Amino acid sequence: MEIDHFESDAAPADIAEALRKKGACIVDDAMPGDQLDRLRGEIMPYVEATDDGRDDFTGRNTTRTGALVARSKACRDLVMDGRIIRACEDFLLPFCDRFQLHLTQLIRIRDGQGAQPFHRDRLAWGGFIQSSIEPQLNTIWAVTDFTRQNGATRVAPGSNLWEDVKRLPTEDEVGYAEMAAGSVLIYSGSVIHSGGANTSGADRMGLNITYALGWLRQEENQYLSCPPEIAKDFDPKLRELLGYAMGSYALGYYTPPLPPGQGPEAVPPHFLFDNKVENWDDGADLYDKVTDRIRK
Numbered sequence: 179m180e181i182d183h184f185e186s187d188a189a190p191a192d193i194a195e196a197l198r199k200k201g202a203c204i205v206d207d208a209m210p211g212d213q214l215d216r217l218r219g220e221i222m223p224y225v226e227a228t229d230d231g232r233d234d235f236t237g238r239n240t241t242r243t244g245a246l247v248a249r250s251k252a253c254r255d256l257v258m259d260g261r262i263i264r265a266c267e268d269f270l271l272p273f274c275d276r277f278q279l280h281l282t283q284l285i286r287i288r289d290g291q292g293a294q295p296f297h298r299d300r301l302a303w304g305g306f307i308q309s310s311i312e313p314q315l316n317t318i319w320a321v322t323d324f325t326r327q328n329g330a331t332r333v334a335p336g337s338n339l340w341e342d343v344k345r346l347p348t349e350d351e352v353g354y355a356e357m358a359a360g361s362v363l364i365y366s367g368s369v370i371h372s373g374g375a376n377t378s379g380a381d382r383m384g385l386n387i388t389y390a391l392g393w394l395r396q397e398e399n400q401y402l403s404c405p406p407e408i409a410k411d412f413d414p415k416l417r418e419l420l421g422y423a424m425g426s427y428a429l430g431y432y433t434p435p436l437p438p439g440q441g442p443e444a445v446p447p448h449f450l451f452d453n454k455v456e457n458w459d460d461g462a463d464l465y466d467k468v469t470d471r472i473r474k
């Protein structure tokens with residue numbers, strides 16, 4: 179089974195539609211060569227210093243390196259890629275008031291690593307989310323070429339719609355995300371997939387950047403991996419994506435823990451960076467939107 183490919187100028191609406199219908203697609207040559215070089219230069223020292231995984235799921239011959247928003251400017255640029263953000267708006271906003279970054283992880287599948295067990299990434303939330311909700315949009319940016327031999331991600335297109343959630347794909351239902359370095363595999367939280375086996379003699383590296391509904395717990399805790407003292411220097415839009423924003427009318431406010439009378443009560447997270455209480459993300463409008471939705 180083949181995975182659909184798009185050219186680099188793919189329309190976000192087409193990407194979102196491919197995710198709804200088949201659960202996955204590839205955008206070829208999605209990042210310029212100089213960005214790929216910068217990315218490698220920034221992340222490789224961390225990757226080289228990372229130990230192998232702890233079990234068969236994380237991969238005993240696989241390294242996983244995180245906190246990449248804090249560590250790499252090139253990764254920050256990819257997190258904010260306009261095509262992907264617009265595809266997230268199309269795919270995720272029907273289910274939330276705001277979406278957020280879920281994790282950043284450089285997955286290096288080393289020679290000798292067997293195939294990862296098939297799974298759906300939405301199982302991160304323990305199977306509690308009803309199937310009509312799409313909780314997540316995922317990307318894996320190819321940092322090396324992805325080939326069948328070096329562990330290209332295996333995907334079962336269409337498995338996002340299977341009614342029997344226990345069914346596993348047969349070999350002819352599986353596609354391999356073969357793509358050149360700089361391309362990106364985009365897949366939903368509902369499609370069955372896994373890392374492939376690497377028998378190539380060289381590393382396969384993919385940068386996993388994923389996004390999730392703003393009312394869900396993030397897989398990589400962004401407040402700890404990218405704390406305020408680092409996030410303060412970033413583009414406000416990126417900070418919002420990290421989670422320094424209201425997730426809905428009532429989600430995510432805080433109170434600066436100051437002595438009596440020395441600070442405000444219940445302010446949105448951006449107060450931490452700009453010391454302003456106005457701009458409550460149109461709080462009143464959001465209240466109306468949320469209550470309207472519940473009444474329907």
Ligand SMILES: O=C(O)CCC(=O)C(=O)O
Nearest residue numbers: 285330331371372373374
């Ligand atoms: O590395 C890959 O190709 C996929 C990894 C994956 O699906 C996971 O770790 O959840």
Ligand SMILES: [Fe+2]
Nearest residue numbers: 298299371372
């Ligand atoms: Fe996965």
